[in-house]
Amino acid sequence: MRVLLVEDTPDVADAIVEHFRRRGDAVDLADACAAAADALAVQVYDLLILDINLPDGSGIDILRGLRRDRDGTPVLVLTARLAVEDRVEALDMGADDYLMKPFDLRELEARARALARRRAGESGGVIEYGDLRFDPAGRTAEVAGRPIALTKREFCLLETLVANRGRVMPKEAIFDKLFAFDAEEVGLNAVEVYVGRLRRKLEPSRVAIRTLRGLGYQLVADA
Incomplete structure (x- = not known):
């Protein structure tokens, strides 16, 4: 599975990258909106793991741009925001799932796999x-x-x-x-x-x- 992780907190990003790579996935890391846009312009991904708060903008803008271009790449949003409105906005913009920080890496992986299976049209895990x-x-x-x-x-x-x-x-x-x-x-x-x-x-x-x-x-x- 090829994954783009958009996350600017180094320790969080390193932990996610290490976890997925240890499983054999290919993971690209972008720490800002601009870097994410560059990666998305040249590579097709199976999954986008997207933080909301980024140093040069909002992850919601990346999500909005993908869906405006009718890009159906599954997007799992990471957010530290507690307000229900923020989560609703992400889902309304086309996010497929979200996970509140802090989170367990095993849950993140399970949700990522579920989104990948859904995109491939698989109804079950096996x-x-x-x-x-x-x-x-x-x-x-x-x-x-x-x-x-x-x-x-x-x-x-x-x-x-x-x-x-x-x-x-x-x-x-x-x-x-x-x-x-x-x-x-x-x-x-x-x-x-x-x-x-x-x-x-x-x-x-x-x-x-x-x-x-x-x-x-x-x-x-x-x-």
């Missing part, structure tokens, strides 16, 4: 495809009832492919899901490496990663 059983919340995957051990990056790759199962995912799109802007030392060929590793771990099963040269990768399942 996804079954062929003989693959994938649990994004529990961070587990099984093939024909057999657990498979995945690294954080491999799990994130499988999560991306499962969310787009049956569809062709360009290599560039997969790269954007796996790596944040600050992963400058990582090249596009890293996708091939992780696909190869995951493909081996899915064997033998009725689920496979198909390579379509010049197009990308596709997760398919035999009937």
